[in-house]
Amino acid sequence: MVRLTRIYTRGGDTGMTSLGDGTRVAKHDARIAAIGSVEEANAALGVVRLHTRPLPDIDAMLARIQNELFDLGADLCTPGEDFASAERLRVVPAQVKRLEEEIDAMNEGLAPLTSFVLPGGSPAAAHLHLARTVVRRAERDIAALMAAEAVNPAALQYANRLSDHLFVLGRILNAAAGGDVLWQPGGTRP
Secondary structure, eight states: OOOOSOSOOSTTTTSEEEOTTSOEEETTSHHHHHHHHHHHHHHHHHHHHHHHTTSHHHHHHHHHHHHHHHHHHHHHHSOSSOTTOTTSOOOOHHHHHHHHHHHHHHHHTSOOOSSOEESOSSHHHHHHHHHHHHHHHHHHHHHHHHHHSOOOHHHHHHHHHHHHHHHHHHHHHHHTTTOOEEOOTTTTOO
């Protein structure tokens, strides 16, 4: 599907870039912003995986999600309303459902929350929280794009579920390392 023989093309030197269908748009276009946030989330997950290699099931799950984030980027890169076409790479509802099933399975063994969770805990969980916030930005960027153009609804649903998935996975990793770091409302007031 992809064959890169040259990394630089000079095509973006004037502040424009090409979408998957060949359309040229400004690099500050809402679609490019959404794609960039998805790409940044993927890079953040790459950092998480530095800490999950000793956990093969979790690492494999994150590797699959990284691949799906490339699918999401490809989906966003190709404008149009043919969201069910087999000719275009689109995020599909089954990918959203799998995230939901994994969230439910992971959440079953966790104690109910008694407060909000502060980002932190184990190194892997701390990086997951950072990745989760980048996914939330991608979700906002996709929603902004949807307000102006047609976007696959499953793309926004995937980003929404993924941030929840990463939150629960962070709780799983923290449970194995001593527990979540909980917010103590007003706990620092004199």
